[in-house]
Amino acid sequence: MEWRRETARVPYRDALAEMQERNAAIHAGTAKELVWLLEHDPVYTAGTSAKAADLLDPRFDVVSAGRGGEYTYHGPGQRVGYVLLDLSKRARDVRGYVHALEGWVIDALADFGVEGWRAEGRIGIWTRDIDGREAKIGAIGVRVRRWVTMHGFSVNLSPDLSHFTGIVPCGISEYGVTSMERLGHHVAMDDWDAALARHADAFFERLTKPCPKD
Template sequence: MKTSVVDWGLIPYSDSWNRQTEWFDALVHAKLDGKPYENRIVMCEHPHVYTLGRSGKENNMLLGEEQLKAIGATLYHIDRGGDITYHGPGQLVCYPIINLEDFGLGLKEYVHLLEEAVIRVCASYGITAGRLEKATGVWLDGDSPRARKICAIGVRSSHYVTMHGLALNVNTDLRYFSYINPCGFIDKGVTSLQKELGREVAMDEVKHRLQVEIQSLLDR
């Protein structure tokens, strides 16, 4: 099953949400009607934005409307699982819009696959990352007081078709996480490839590595 990769570059969150929804709805309808469709993996970055998932708690956003304006950020209530997260320049966002049944995957296995792809990308930079029980995403030193998150994951699915996806901190300005309780956690930190390596990392290189890992895991 061919999966195409699309790069939207730096795109406002609302534009990406509209495009995603359009492609998601089209894929669901085509699948139900037995018509041809395309599985796509979208890569992009967003200007400063906070997104609050269906099960998210409003009080995990620590700023009011005026304060949000002051830091040049916006807030969206969206239809994925999970709590609040931040997207911004220097963070690689990946939205696979795919029919999981084409790859023999259930939703839980799919989330595991996304985590695995990011764990492998981190390993390619010499960073040991892993999972944390009852906490979706990818973590460093997850079972220690130094636990810090490098990648958030939040997915929506209908008829085994997915949208939303993952956000990997590459050269992200981590100060923006201090204005929220990321994913609802108040006792855990966040990190980035740049912070862990002590140098800026080429975004195109990370995009390529992530794309390769996701596609090879899907093809299995």
């Protein structure tokens, strides 16, 4: 397993091309699995279910990502985790994999005093915003090709939340988007990455079991 942490922003298109190459290499047995933590310049990415009407203001580059889901935003102040794993060596359960990713982010949020949860029918990580309403703090989007995963999750540490207004994030207009900073938690990238590392064993343990029924 390789863990890679980027200190400089990585252009989204470059990251996508590298993920595709690494996915094929993992399947071929010529490369290690990868957890890749990085940050992007502002970009809107379109999943395979993206609807044209949900692209409200394409003020940034718009890239077809090939992952599941709809439109999302990546940009400075947001930690992105790309997770490339061979599920053929674990439980072959895509739903269980998504459940495990969500659990990993929820566990890391708790280290900073932020309660996160799953919401039925809404992929991603949710919390209580400063106005008391539910809001998304983390997004999940994956692709599995030949049982090797691509893409992963993003968590809003301190992004410019106005950048999300150019899209309907994940096709859900009824709920807002929030961040650790908006909730009063100033979390450095290094500290967030350390929290993920602390909970990595629990994440990988979840991948050995079928998805829970809850």
